[in-house]
Amino acid sequence: MQPKDTTSNTAYMGFTNSACPFMPCHPGVEREFNCLFCYCPLSALECPGPYKVFVDRNGVKRKDCTACTLPHNGYKRAWNFIQRWLERPVFWKGCEQDPERVKNAAD
Numbered sequence: 001m002q003p004k005d006t007t008s009n010t011a012y013m014g015f016t017n018s019a020c021p022f023m024p025c026h027p028g029v030e031r032e033f034n035c036l037f038c039y040c041p042l043s044a045l046e047c048p049g050p051y052k053v054f055v056d057r058n059g060v061k062r063k064d065c066t067a068c069t070l071p072h073n074g075y076k077r078a079w080n081f082i083q084r085w086l087e088r089p090v091f092w093k094g095c096e097q098d099p100e101r102v103k104n105a106a107d
């Protein structure tokens with residue numbers, strides 16, 4: 001096994017599960033569809049995605065990430081995006097998304 005920082009093989013950065021019955025689950029993905037982050041590692045953290053907030057049957061605020069393509073848009077691109085946001089994780093407190101943050105994520 002090679003440490004990931006010393007290999008040129010990028011297969012760990014993503015994959016596409018074409019057999020998934022939910023495909024395409026997030027409309028608007030332009031690059032390879034990355035299924036590695038199907039359960040987004042940022043779901044309990046602050047993030048720049050265009051999520052909506054809803055309250056589940058247990059009264060807990062959750063993110064509806066249907067409109068977000070950030071963890072799915074390309075293998076390398078999505079991998080780098082997730083790594084960058086995990087460097088300094090901040091727990092999400094259930095707030096609505098700030099449209100300015102979403103706008104800046106797309107820049």
Ligand code: SF4
Pocket residue numbers: 040041042043044047048049050051063064065068069070071
């Ligand atoms: S909005 Fe996007 S980046 Fe944020 S938690 Fe949801 S899927 Fe992940």
